[in-house]
Amino acid sequence: MIIPDQNIISYFKRHQALFGDQLILGERHREETTAGRIVEPSPPGALQAFNDDIKSCRKCALGASRRNFVFGAGNPDADLVFVGEAPGEREDQLGEPFVGRAGILLDKILAAIDLTRQDVYILNVLKCRPPNNRDPVPEEVKQCEPYLKQQLRIIKPKLIVALGRVAAKTLLRLNESLKNMRKNSYIYEGIELRVTYHPAALLRNSNFKAPAWEDFQAIRDRYRELTGTQPGSAHPAAGEAKAS
Numbered sequence: 001m002i003i004p005d006q007n008i009i010s011y012f013k014r015h016q017a018l019f020g021d022q023l024i025l026g027e028r029h030r031e032e033t034t035a036g037r038i039v040e041p042s043p044p045g046a047l048q049a050f051n052d053d054i055k056s057c058r059k060c061a062l063g064a065s066r067r068n069f070v071f072g073a074g075n076p077d078a079d080l081v082f083v084g085e086a087p088g089e090r091e092d093q094l095g096e097p098f099v100g101r102a103g104i105l106l107d108k109i110l111a112a113i114d115l116t117r118q119d120v121y122i123l124n125v126l127k128c129r130p131p132n133n134r135d136p137v138p139e140e141v142k143q144c145e146p147y148l149k150q151q152l153r154i155i156k157p158k159l160i161v162a163l164g165r166v167a168a169k170t171l172l173r174l175n176e177s178l179k180n181m182r183k184n185s186y187i188y189e190g191i192e193l194r195v196t197y198h199p200a201a202l203l204r205n206s207n208f209k210a211p212a213w214e215d216f217q218a219i220r221d222r223y224r225e226l227t228g229t230q231p232g233s234a235h236p237a238a239g240e241a242k243a244s
């Protein structure tokens, strides 16, 4: 007589609770998972562990001049990620992205679309401040972009927003004007990406505010569509698996 192992019994009980009496074997289950496009969340702490791995980076010259490595901040499980260009002086001082004047404006914009920093993740193409806030040079981007890609692989957002032409151009490898890029929706590493003005540009030129507000309303609507979030509640229903 074969006595079933208790582990096997409890495995099948869990399976039955999840899938009913239908026995779903490996291949089929994988197929269904792919068709349903269920995205498994990353293990807790994966983003922090990645930060610990890379925070002493010296792959380009900015590693020697920075005060702080600015990894990123926000909800490590966010469905919406904002990508800026590079840390400025204040960010370099504090080790946090978007904490200067542009960051204060970004917080206000987030509030206007019913979101907070705790709902989203904010990061930059470069993790270290370029001297005098000059534009990133190609070699810096080349060294730093794998970090951004890995961050996105861990966070698994449903929507990326590139803030400003430098971030958009860097991510999309396009030499288009910001005006053209903000009309389109793109795919970056399998994730939907939209482009809008950098908050610093809005501080410099108030003519950009009206079109930026149109973009952010469209971003809000798309985020709600992708996550099933209802107006007035920033968070998708708790406990839902990330599915796209």
Ligand code: URA
Pocket: 084, 085, 086, 087, 088, 091, 096, 097, 098, 099, 100, 102, 103, 124, 200
């Ligand atoms: N501008 C950016 O692009 N990123 C920051 O973190 C701050 C200002």
